[in-house]
Amino acid sequence: MSAMLARHWTALRTAPGCRGPRLIPAFSVWRARTIRLQSTIAGQSATAEGTAAFLARHADLPRSTLAKRDWTLSKLGFGAYRVHSQAPEHREALLQALNSGVNVIDTSSHFGYGASETFIGETLQEVFKRGEMRRDQVVLVSKAGFIPTTTPEFPQEVLGKVPTYAKINDLSYHSIHPKFLESQITGSLERLRVSKLDIFMLNNPERMLGARNTSYGKVRLLQEIAEAFAYLDHEVQQGRIGGYGICSNAMHIPTTEDYLSLKALLKTANDFGWNKDNFIALQAPLNLFERDLVTDAPAGKALAHEAKENGIFVFTNRPLNAIARGQIITLENKGHLTRQVDxxxxxxxxxxxxxxxxxxxxxxxxxxxxxxxxxxxxxxxxxxxxxxxxxxxxxxxxxxxxxxxxxxxxxxxxxxxxxxxxxxxxxxxxxxxxxxxLNLVLGLICPDFVSDVGPKKVAVPIGSPLSTKSIQYSVAHEDVGCVLVGMRQPAYVTDAVAAAQASTRLGKKELGLIAQCPLLLGE
Missing domain, CATH: 1.10.287 (Helix Hairpins)
Known part of the structure; x- marks a missing residue:
């Protein structure tokens, strides 16, 4: 079998303008056919017709369009960071989200060492078989870059399968080498029980700038990202992914040491021959405290604005966990009726x-x-x-x-x-x-914020008014395509859906007032 697989690998390919050879592993046709046979799902991936038809049944939930593929996405997405099959409430939450009109699911190959993808695959199979939703109606996003380990000491046999990698510390390694990405995509497809990922993202490649085992400058990192994109073009051609992108904690902040410029990255397409039409999305944090993604600066446009101008869809994450003032701030409060602490x-x-x-x-x-x-x-x-x-x-x-x-x-x-x-x-x-x-002050500054009290009170009980405000704020931005929210409990889904539905209340004027809140500015 290994000999047959080897015949499907190309040795070395040099793209026009490339400064060096790149290893481009052509994935096995046999393996692709095997995954297709294993998949019992009608339809292989998200389609323009399928996603539009699904969201048409949920008119009260905001939606957006991924321009390069003409998919219709709910502006609220199911973030699957800490979900797994052993928790019944996680399954209930995902089913509730889908029934509420959410058609975006975001996961990663290293979430729970694959447990997140396995959970999603099992749950979606049930939904598809019952006819409640079709595969072509949901957008599946997964990522790779982190080299996961489950042992106190990093197993060398894992690293032996990765040609190049960055050692961040003794228990953290990172790679975006084509051979590693190929194996990660294969694993994701098998765990998700599908034959195609709609979007595949490089996960936090800027981490490699902190490598201890080798010298990583931004020139080298941009080159390796470009080479990864060129390989991912091959995966698009073979039908294993619908498009690719980057999930980053630094691309939206020009003042950080690990900042990666979108403009500089796009320029590498000419030198390394990757296809801009396949670079369809990026992902970065956005919440009440961290607003760099959507805030234009004197030095240039905000990343969300720049991405939209280039036809790149913008996902946001961490709407409820801000990193500000050197702290992790959880944007959650339990409401006045549920707090009983002396x-x-x-x-x-x-x-x-x-x-x-x-x-x-x-x-x-x-x-x-x-x-x-x-x-x-x-x-x-x-x-x-x-x-x-x-x-x-x-x-x-x-x-x-x-x-x-x-x-x-x-x-x-x-x-x-x-x-x-x-x-x-x-x-x-x-x-x-x-x-x-903070919840009280925000409500006074902007009466159009979703609330559990007063004239703007929503019909459903809200577990955390501050959480709903942060989600509502993120969804309301016109340059934001989809806000990914961790919804491990049905109650979290209820809050998030209420927030998304109320997001249309906030226009540019309201968003500007919110950004000037003294408690958010540290004044």
């Missing part, structure tokens, strides 16, 4: 611990940092000290002292664990208070 009783629990009490104010400013510090540093340090104490006690000749110490150790360990949990709860409470304030 902060004074929590604070009183910390009075006996002088060190933690003195640092509590600083800890509470960043819930994620505090929880990481407590879980990864404080508790392990306590456990280590207790082990040393136990070893010392075992060497003692005083039996009464040993018995006392041995009885005290588990008590201390449990109390320390309980304390860190209380501190984390206190930090979460502080974060909730700030988000409640």
């Amino acid at each position: 902060d004074e009783s929590l604070a009183n629990k910390f009075n006996w611990s002088e060190i933690l009490s003195e640092n509590l104010a600083q800890l509470s400013t960043n819930y994620f940092a505090a929880k990481h510090f407590l879980d990864r540093q404080v508790l392990p340090a306590i456990d280590n000290d207790l082990r040393l104490l136990e070893e010392s006690a075992n060497q003692s000749t005083e039996s009464d002292d040993v018995a006392t110490v041995m009885k005290w150790i588990p008590t201390y360990r449990e109390e320390a664990k309980a304390l860190t949990q209380e501190i984390a709860a206190f930090c979460q409470l502080d974060s909730d208070k700030r988000n409640d304030e």
Whole structure:
């Protein structure tokens, strides 16, 4: 079998204007036919007719058009970062999203080491077989770039299959080499149980600029992206993908060290011979705090605007997890009716611990940092000290002292664990208070924001008013094609759909007012 597969590989190909040879693995015709036979889905991929017909049944959900393929996409997409088949609520959430008119699903080969794609494939098979939706009505997006590992030490046999890669750290490696991409596409197709990905993206290639095992400058990175695009043209021709793009955390911020210019990338098409018609989409973060993607700067147009001018569809991610002011800010609040926390009783629990009490104010400013510090540093340090104490006690000749110490150790360990949990709860409470304030101020600045109270109250109960506002804000931008939201629970789907439906209330005037909110500007 390997010999037959080898015959379908081309050796080296030099494109016009290329500065060096590129390995272009022509994927196996036999493998493609095998996947097609395994697929029980009618229709191979998204089509203009199928996607338009599906969204026509859901007129209340905003939609957009992917220009280079004429697909109709819901402006709300199902982000599948942490979903898997073992959680029934994940399946319920995906089914609810599809029934609500969402026809975009975004995943990646490394999400859950393939568990996300497997879950999507299983769920969609059920939906297609029941006739509730056809394959040509849904747009499937997957990505590759991260080299996943499930072991504490990175297995060398995995790296041996990747001709070139960037070592970010001991447990993180990255590659966009054609041979690696070919294997990742094959795995994605098998797990998703389809014969074609509608969109395949290079996942955060800018990470390779931080390589420790080799020198990666932007010139080299742009060249490797261009070579990857040239290979992906081959995958488009063979029918395994409908088009390609880039998912990046840096392309929208010109001031960052790992910034990748869309204009510079597009210029490589002339030197490396890749087809701009197949570069159909990009993906970048957008939320209430991180607005660079849609904000024009004196130095140039916003990435979303520039992409749209070049016919490139814009996906956004992280609508509810902002990185701002050196912190991770979760844009969630539970609403006034569901909050039942007595902060004074929590604070009183910390009075006996002088060190933690003195640092509590600083800890509470960043819930994620505090929880990481407590879980990864404080508790392990306590456990280590207790082990040393136990070893010392075992060497003692005083039996009464040993018995006392041995009885005290588990008590201390449990109390320390309980304390860190209380501190984390206190930090979460502080974060909730700030988000409640932000939610209130945004509602006052812009009455057209979706709300669970007042004249703009939506018909369905909202679990997190602030989350719906952030999603509504992202969907409302005309240069944004689709906002990808992690919707692992049916309640999250309800919030997201309500936000998307209300997005038409926000025009340029309202979006401008929101961007000037003092709490978002750090004033």
